[in-house]
Amino acid sequence: MDARGQSVKCGKLDAPRAGSVAQALLDWYDTHARSLPWRMPPGANRADPYRVWLSEVMLQQTTVAAVIPYFERFTTRWADVAALAAAPEDEVMAAWAGLGYYSRARRLVECARVVAARGGFPEDEAGLRALPGLGAYTAAAVAAIAFGQRAVVVDANVERVVARLFDIEQPLPAARAAIREAADAITPDVRSGDFAQAMMDLGAGICSVRAPQCLICPLRSDCRGQVRAEQLPVKPPKKAKAQRIGHAWWIERDGAVWLIRRPASGMLGGMRALPDDGWNARADGSAQAPLAGAWREVGRVAHVFTHVALDLAVMVSQGGDNPSGEGEWWPLDRLDEAGLPTLYARAAALAMAGRG
DNA sequence: CAAGCGTGGAT
DNA sequence: TATCCAAGCTT
Known part of the structure; x- marks a missing residue:
């Protein structure tokens, strides 16, 4: 200079x-x-x-x-x-x-x-x-x-x-x-x-x-x-955002909820989460539940990521569920310590309010 | 090098 | 309501 x-x-x-x-x-x-x-x-x-x-x-x-x-x-x-x-x-x-x-x-x-x-x-x-x-x-x-x-x-x-x-x-x-x-x-x-x-x-x-x-x-x-x-500065045009529909599963037992840890790479990688369907449900609503049992929708979370807009239905187990694979029962009275990313924190709030 | 990766505030 | 985009990095 x-x-x-x-x-x-x-x-x-x-x-x-x-x-x-x-x-x-x-x-x-x-x-x-x-x-x-x-x-x-x-x-x-x-x-x-x-x-x-x-x-x-x-x-x-x-x-x-x-x-x-x-x-x-x-x-x-x-x-x-x-x-x-x-x-x-x-x-x-x-x-x-x-x-x-x-x-x-x-x-x-x-x-x-x-x-x-x-x-x-x-x-x-x-x-x-x-x-x-x-x-x-x-x-x-x-x-x-x-x-x-x-x-x-x-x-x-x-x-x-x-x-x-x-x-x-x-x-x-x-x-x-x-x-x-x-x-x-x-x-x-x-x-x-x-x-x-x-x-x-x-x-x-x-x-x-x-x-x-x-x-x-x-x-x-x-x-x-x-x-x-x-x-200024002149910026390049943006790409359209993908729209996705998903379902998250709220499985509760003895004052605890079943949480999983997401894969290290990809969306919300490495974070605790509710089990979900991978956000690939068809728009006609005919999602295939990966878990057995009866479910009731208690609400939806509209969440916008950088390049995906997700509409996540929160499904509460009505019994007959059978959590499998890796996961942990997380006490509901310490849910705020689970470190849920915002999407799942919102889903959990809906489930807690509507689980009846 | 373009695409993937969260969230919330401002307009 | 929709859009933009913020003290970017990795692959």
Whole structure:
């Protein structure tokens, strides 16, 4: 980058004045932004790597508001990476229930054990990138925020801010190379962790997807895309969502319900669940019950995943059922500790209310 | 590299 | 109500 504030060449891009962009953003950050309460204050060169890593993994595709209570519970229960490494995987999975993208939880444990075994986190971006669950974004964010290293941190916020700042009209995902190059050009050598957090706070609060507030943006004098900010970055069209119908089975005996654990891969992989029919019922309602017995429908859960919309009928056993295979009788008075993902937590709530 | 993978809040 | 999409990673 060019700390003198001169225009710099960035590949084919004529970049805004790189040094002035970084300085204006950091000035704004020092006086206005602080979205994550567990972060070190602006200007702190380093932060606790365990907390930075944990928060960054939780924040992958997940809103700050959703993460905060989980982060508090995790750090209370497992105060450092050694404690998390020593935790049984199923307890961590259960604690993650409701946060989504459950492969993160299994990789979180795997990563904690690798880090504990080697005596601490790697302090360079390449070493971090090799850890389970750390991709390009998270490795760069931890390197910059936890270890004070210069790293080019690019998430969806940074993509949006940079696409607008440099007026990059090429659609995603093809634009990623140019966006990364441009982000590199404006990333300062010092305080790159604060810079990254400032870019993300700017993207979340001012340079937002809809209705960006260009009039109060600290970068407006350097921004080339503000006349069409809302159109940038250009995104690819989405695919239609598959519709599915399924049935979940509520089998209760002696104050306990029969729960299974889902296969490690696939939807809700590795999580406890109600037994179900695999969500492949025919739309005419003629599902084939895998279990013997009589059933009564007590309600339906309409649940929308990233690429599937599911209509799940909750069926309560009227007797004659015969649970088979792997599973466990889970006490109803501790059902909230089972770590059911949201879909099955809702189904269970319907069953508890309607089981008569 | 496109597809698969959760959930909840905002509009 | 429908749609978008958020501090992405893995295969």
